[in-house]
Amino acid sequence: MPTYSYACTDCDNKFDIQQSFSDDALTKCPQCDGKLRKLFNSVGVVFKGSGFYRTDSRKGSVPSSSSSSSSTSDSSSSKSSSASSSSAAS
Numbered sequence: 001m002p003t004y005s006y007a008c009t010d011c012d013n014k015f016d017i018q019q020s021f022s023d024d025a026l027t028k029c030p031q032c033d034g035k036l037r038k039l040f041n042s043v044g045v046v047f048k049g050s051g052f053y054r055t056d057s058r059k060g061s062v063p064s065s066s067s068s069s070s071s072t073s074d075s076s077s078s079k080s081s082s083a084s085s086s087s088a089a090s
Contacts, residue, residue, distance in 0.1 A: 003055065010034030 002021070007014045008029035017026065024038050 005039035006036045006040050008032065008034045008036055014039070 001018045003016050004025075005014065005016050006026055008031070011029060011032040011034055013029055015030075016027050019025075025038055028034070029036055034047050
């Protein structure tokens with residue numbers, strides 16, 4: 001259940017309460033019966049890293065680390081193929 005923050009406009013009482021999404025918002029202060037307003041806080045979720053921007057999924061943007069790893073795998077595969085051909089010749 002989410003936690004909501006409220007503040008009274010009359011007595012400046014501030015409190016948090018857990019409410020279901022289907023519950024109505026509180027309108028009266030429990031201390032002075034004054035009018036309440038809902039406080040909004042910053043979002044607790046922060047997206048970091050690649051994959052969260054429109055440009056990250058485009059075909060033209062290839063990270064530089066993947067291009068260097070592909071050249072390493074090419075050279076290792078050519079070594080293994082030449083090693084197997086020399087062992088076959090023996």
